[in-house]
Amino acid sequence: MVIWDIQLRLTHPTLKANITFDHPIVAIMGPSGSGKTSLARCLVGLLRAESSRIAIGDTILEDTERGILIPPDQRGIGYVPQNDLLMPHLSVRDNLTLSPHSMEGGGGVTLEQAIEALELGPLLSRRPSVLSGGERRRVAMGRALLSARRALVLDEPLTGLDDRLRNEVLRYLQRLLHDFPRPTLLITHRADEATALATHGALMEGGVVHETGGIPHVLNNFPGSTDGTMSIMEGTVIATPGSCERDTTTISVGVTHWVATSSIIFREGSTVRIFLDADDVILATSRPTGVSARNVLSVRVVGLELIGGAAIVHLSPDDPQCVFKARITAQSAARFALKIGDEVFALVKSHALRIR
Amino acid sequence: MVYSVVVISLKVAIAASALCLLIGIPLARLMAHRRGFPFRILRVITSLPLILPPTVVGWFLLTVFSSRRPVGQWLESIGFPLVFDWKGAALAAFAGSLPMFLGPVVTAFESVDPNLPAFARTLGLSRIRVFLKVTLPLAAPGIWSGLALAFARSLGDFGASLVVAGNIPQSTQTLSMAIYDAIHDSNESAAWGLIAVSVAIAVAALLIADRQGRRTW
Numbered sequence: 001m002v003i004w005d006i007q008l009r010l011t012h013p014t015l016k017a018n019i020t021f022d023h024p025i026v027a028i029m030g031p032s033g034s035g036k037t038s039l040a041r042c043l044v045g046l047l048r049a050e051s052s053r054i055a056i057g058d059t060i061l062e063d064t065e066r067g068i069l070i071p072p073d074q075r076g077i078g079y080v081p082q083n084d085l086l087m088p089h090l091s092v093r094d095n096l097t098l099s100p101h102s103m104e105g106g107g108g109v110t111l112e113q114a115i116e117a118l119e120l121g122p123l124l125s126r127r128p129s130v131l132s133g134g135e136r137r138r139v140a141m142g143r144a145l146l147s148a149r150r151a152l153v154l155d156e157p158l159t160g161l162d163d164r165l166r167n168e169v170l171r172y173l174q175r176l177l178h179d180f181p182r183p184t185l186l187i188t189h190r191a192d193e194a195t196a197l198a199t200h201g202a203l204m205e206g207g208v209v210h211e212t213g214g215i216p217h218v219l220n221n222f223p224g225s226t227d228g229t230m231s232i233m234e235g236t237v238i239a240t241p242g243s244c245e246r247d248t249t250t251i252s253v254g255v256t257h258w259v260a261t262s263s264i265i266f267r268e269g270s271t272v273r274i275f276l277d278a279d280d281v282i283l284a285t286s287r288p289t290g291v292s293a294r295n296v297l298s299v300r301v302v303g304l305e306l307i308g309g310a311a312i313v314h315l316s317p318d319d320p321q322c323v324f325k326a327r328i329t330a331q332s333a334a335r336f337a338l339k340i341g342d343e344v345f346a347l348v349k350s351h352a353l354r355i356r
Numbered sequence: 357m358v359y360s361v362v363v364i365s366l367k368v369a370i371a372a373s374a375l376c377l378l379i380g381i382p383l384a385r386l387m388a389h390r391r392g393f394p395f396r397i398l399r400v401i402t403s404l405p406l407i408l409p410p411t412v413v414g415w416f417l418l419t420v421f422s423s424r425r426p427v428g429q430w431l432e433s434i435g436f437p438l439v440f441d442w443k444g445a446a447l448a449a450f451a452g453s454l455p456m457f458l459g460p461v462v463t464a465f466e467s468v469d470p471n472l473p474a475f476a477r478t479l480g481l482s483r484i485r486v487f488l489k490v491t492l493p494l495a496a497p498g499i500w501s502g503l504a505l506a507f508a509r510s511l512g513d514f515g516a517s518l519v520v521a522g523n524i525p526q527s528t529q530t531l532s533m534a535i536y537d538a539i540h541d542s543n544e545s546a547a548w549g550l551i552a553v554s555v556a557i558a559v560a561a562l563l564i565a566d567r568q569g570r571r572t573w
Contacts, residue, residue, distance in 0.1 A: 044478045045477070045478070046474055046475075046477070046478065071477070072477040072478045073477045073478070073479075073480050073481055073482055074480070075478070076480070077478060078478075079475070079478045081471070081475055083471075085471055085472055085475045087472060087476070087490060087494075088494070088573040089493045089494055089496075089572070089573050090493075098476065098479055098481070098489065099479035099480050099481070100479075100480050100481065100485075101479075101480050127572075127573050128573070129573055143479070147478070147479045147480050
């Protein structure tokens with residue numbers, strides 16, 4: 001069943017989207033200025049597109065052809081805008097209860113549950129001006145949750161926070177989406193946020209939605225993004241530290257086994273994502289011996305891009321599930337005379353793999 | 357005599373301030389952020405009482421509300437006469453104080469971050485509730501200073517009130533009219549007494565407005 005159906009066309013600012021998802025938690029990714037916020041404003045009804053069709057589940061919020069336009073106050077979309085927009089004249093409690101739906105538990109969340117989940121209790125009588133960045137973000141999330149009868153739209157919910165606070169707010173957000181599930185659209189310019197929260201997504205650039213699908217697929221098909229050198233693969237944990245006296249986690253991606261070290265112990269059989277930076281991959285033209293790297297894979301060159309002085313080599317052991325990238329200098333690529341179809345060996349240290 | 361003068365003055369100033377709130381707030385909200393031609397005309401019209409001699413403003417009001425005119429006749433028929441009545445003085449004071457009220461209040465509405473009321477709509481609030489719960493409280497400090505100015509201005513209204521309501525002791529005579537009479541009659545002690553009362557009322561009003569108008573966020 002389609003959960004998100006977003007068809008938008010707008011000239012100023014440029015916005016073109018044709019997205020449908022049958023997954024509840026999706027991420028819209030793209031560099032800043034790519035029109036992600038305009039998309040969010042269209043969804044919540046604060047920006048009107050020239051032609052549009054927006055439906056969440058079986059509720060049509062906008063359909064220019066059929067003359068349907070639900071005003072923002074009746075959409076039931078909880079919205080966390082980029083700069084929080086807490087009401088400065090109201091206490092935290094009054095900010096949370098500003099929505100008329102907050103008291104009736106409209107979105108299946110009561111005020112008490114929201115306060116508890118986001119640990120807002122000690123802040124209730126404070127004014128927004130005395131809150132820290134992370135606290136403000138939590139209040140904004142609670143307020144959105146309490147008005148989110150139908151869906152949640154989060155616009156860069158972790159931007160502007162330092163690393164420690166980002167991780168803290170991310171944990172709250174993960175818990176929120178887990179405890180109070182509802183269709184959620186996350187807007188972010190960071191691949192790690194998208195992978196941590198969403199399963200599927202779309203990429204935007206210049207106001208246009210390019211690529212949609214599962215997060216790994218989307219990120220791997222976007223060489224222009226800041227994460228263009230990050231490979232993401234989905235796999236199954238087949239051995240964990242402790243079993244057979246190992247200190248590493250083994251993950252099978254298709255027929256390929258990756259050996260990684262991880263501080264988190266995953267359950268055997270659980271599905272995880274592997275993140276691999278192209279700079280952490282060494283290429284060899286013949287099988288090397290006597291190396292410390294735990295991953296030595298026989299792979300084929302399936303793609304080759306030259307960006308400046310570097311070559312991004314797309315590699316795969318003839319398995320579409322397992323595709324990753326290596327960045328080498330253009331000089332090395334020329335020395336090896338690399339071309340698509342060549343067989344090479346890829347060396348990756350177990351420490352270079354990050355698992356989530 | 358002092359008692360009735362103070363009561364009438366307060367009645368006039370309170371009624372004029374109430375009219376400012378009732379008519380001035382929607383008007384200020386309408387004028388904020390608007391630069392089109394009709395709004396420039398509106399700005400000029402509402403500022404006129406500030407520039408015109410008060411007697412002219414009084415004359416305009418007298419012309420419209422006199423018992424010889426349809427509006428005046430109708431008001432008299434429903435028992436709400438304005439001419440030679442303290443309510444006429446209140447109307448004249450209102451006309452004079454509206455531009456003083458609009459100045460800070462328009463600025464206050466313009467200084468409200470437009471993203472806040474827009475965002476509040478997504479929480480499920482109707483336009484009117486957004487205005488009452490977000491825009492109005494955020495503009496409140498400016499509204500308080502506008503109210504203080506309007507009250508102080510109404511308290512001292514003289515020319516326009518005199519033309520519309522006359523200077524009838526115990527009925528329409530306000531502080532400023534009584535002071536004028538006292539000066540005219542060379543009754544210096546009465547003049548000083550009335551001046552002291554009007555200064556006290558004005559200072560008290562400004563102090564209250566200053567306290568209320570402070571931003572608490």
